[in-house]
Amino acid sequence: MRIGKTDQAYTAICTSDADTITVRGHDLCHDLIGKIDFSEYFWLLVLGEKPAPKQRAMLDACLVAIAEHGLVPSVQAARMTLAAAPEAWQGAMSAGLLGMGTVVAGSTEVAGRYLEEIRLAADENGGDDRAAVIASLEGLKARRAKVPGLGHPQHSGGDPRADRLLELADEHAVSGRYVGILRLLGEHAPTIINRPLPINVSGAIPAVILDAGWPVDALKAVPLVARAGGLAAHLLEESRRSIGFILSHNADRAISYDGKPAHKG
Structure with a gap:
């Protein structure tokens, strides 16, 4: 067939x-x-x-910025997989990469597509990026939706990785329309959404790499390749100083059963 x-x-x-x-x-x-x-x-x-030198510089910076992020769920999945199957690095690496969705690491693609959506909306209405940003933010507020590429639970005063990437984009004369749209989001979102929403690394990476000439439909490749490096570090450490079963044990202790009790008699 x-x-x-x-x-x-x-x-x-x-x-x-x-x-x-x-x-x-x-x-x-x-x-x-x-x-x-x-x-x-x-x-x-x-x-x-x-790539031109400035394109390579921005790709390098993005890969370094996102390669390692501690014991996030994808890393824990990889380490626990290796603890259970120490011969299967490929399985453990796959477990970590498969867990990179719209919340962890894949958020880079979500933010990049959001920037592209705003750019296209602006082009359809005379090229006014500021107006398109404000309209989009008001729409997100009405739907009570998150703003892709903005906000951070720990770095509420500003994500230092994002700040550095945007600084490098300026230094290399890469900053263009996508960085401009992202900065407009960072400028208007706190007022419209009415809470602190700093630009985060998942917003900065697509902005700078898209302005450098990377295609929107290959955005997810950047964090995937970067995180593969970080996962390799965790898997080597796991093979030498295993914490996979400790992670599993502590998860078991932290989660309480609230299902039906066993039937007796």
Whole structure:
């Protein structure tokens, strides 16, 4: 049974023959290995062209900013998986990456798509970003919805990672329309929503990387690749100083049963 399209059977990413391996039009062994760093290669793989220095700088900064975030649920899932199956690094890594949804790490994509939504709305109404931001925030308030890319439970005075990324975007002359929209959100949200809502790292990452030229539909790749590095650190530590069963045990102790009692007699 045929499902979906079956024509256009092509890829522009990689090919090989008996003598060469070609990646995005470059000889892997002669042009890439030992010639470019991984961030450049990541950009080349995804977009098909090498990044300019400022593009590489912003990708590097975003990867460093989001790679490690402590014992968040995805990390706990990975460590507990490795504790239960110490031979299965791939399973433990997968457990951590599969847990990256709209709340943890995947929030970067949510915020980026929200910035794009505002940009498109502004374009449809004369290009007034400020008006589009205010209208969007008022809509979120009416629906009692969260503002993607804003707010932080710990850094209520401002997320230092976001501040640094925006500072770097300015320094590298990358800041453009997406950063501008994000700053307008940061300016107007506290008044409209009526509570402190600083720009967070999940808002800063898509703003700066989109202005650098990264595509909206590949946003989730950035935190996925970054968190893979952090997960590798946790899995090595787990293999040497295991806390996976401690995490599991403490979860068991922290959660009380409120179901029906066992039937006796």
